[in-house]
Amino acid sequence: GQNIDQPTEMTATEGAIVQINCTYQTSGFNGLFWYQQHAGEAPTFLSYNVLDGLEEKGRFSSFLSRSKGYSYLLLKELQMKDSASYLCAVKGAGNNRKLIWGLGTSLAVNP
Amino acid sequence: EAQVTQNPRYLITVTGKKLTVTCSQNMNHEYMSWYRQDPGLGLRQIYYSMNVEVTDKGDVPEGYKVSRKEKRNFPLILESPSPNQTSLYFCASSSWAGQRSNEQFFGPGTRLTVL
Numbered sequence: 575g576q577n578i579d580q581p582t583e584m585t586a587t588e589g590a591i592v593q594i595n596c597t598y599q600t601s602g603f604n605g606l607f608w609y610q611q612h613a614g615e616a617p618t619f620l621s622y623n624v625l626d627g628l629e630e631k632g633r634f635s636s637f638l639s640r641s642k643g644y645s646y647l648l649l650k651e652l653q654m655k656d657s658a659s660y661l662c663a664v665k666g667a668g669n670n671r672k673l674i675w676g677l678g679t680s681l682a683v684n685p
Numbered sequence: 686e687a688q689v690t691q692n693p694r695y696l697i698t699v700t701g702k703k704l705t706v707t708c709s710q711n712m713n714h715e716y717m718s719w720y721r722q723d724p725g726l727g728l729r730q731i732y733y734s735m736n737v738e739v740t741d742k743g744d745v746p747e748g749y750k751v752s753r754k755e756k757r758n759f760p761l762i763l764e765s766p767s768p769n770q771t772s773l774y775f776c777a778s779s780s781w782a783g784q785r786s787n788e789q790f791f792g793p794g795t796r797l798t799v800l
Contacts, residue, residue, distance in 0.1 A: 604787075605787060607787070607788070614773075614794070614796075615793070615794070616775060616791035616792060616793050616794055617728070617775070617789075617791050618791070619788045619789070619790075622787070622788065661727075661728070663728075665787050672730065672733070672743070673730075673787070673789070675727050675728040675729075676727065677725070677726070677727040678727060
């Protein structure tokens with residue numbers, strides 16, 4: 575079967591660094607996405623990895639290891655507004671653009 | 686402004702009363718999709734469309750219909766809503782081209798309650 579695992583909840587302190595892990599088992603791999611979703615709002619795109627390594631974009635970085643079926647999202651200099659759910663999604667095999675979604679990690683940033 | 690719009694944003698209805706949730710995008714995207722999001726179950730795809738007049742079932746299509754007569758619009762139809770269709774619904778679209786070719790842009794969501 576196809577599966578994506580993320581921790582359900584995490585807590586961190588304002589100004590700190592937090593790493594949110596995602597492991598996946600999918601039939602085929604055509605890229606991994608991270609989305610941010612604030613409560614009651616739409617998911618918004620954060621990052622995309624298709625090759626191994628680290629992609630950095632401001633305070634957010636995303637890492638991928640295809641051989642390990644593993645990714646992480648790194649958030650630096652945490653701000654209160656970073657309190658949200660972080661969704662990991664993998665595009666599997668096929669041409670239908672279907673994404674396999676994790677259940678999301680709810681991050682609470684405390685002062 | 687590039688966006689995906691959905692209407693209505695909130696709807697309370699009764700069992701069996703047909704309803705349509707509209708979705709429109711102004712980015713000329715070929716691909717459009719409907720999701721529902723429920724606590725503990727995450728985002729689940731209902732239907733998707735690869736282009737005009739091309740639609741296919743996602744993971745949870747039962748009780749829903751869609752159509753894609755125009756590129757910009759992708760309405761979701763509930764012919765006979767039931768309480769188990771109470772959920773938060775998102776429409777999304779994406780383009781074929783570009784480095785992040787699968788980046789999906791989401792509409793603001795429609796919170797549906799079926800009594």
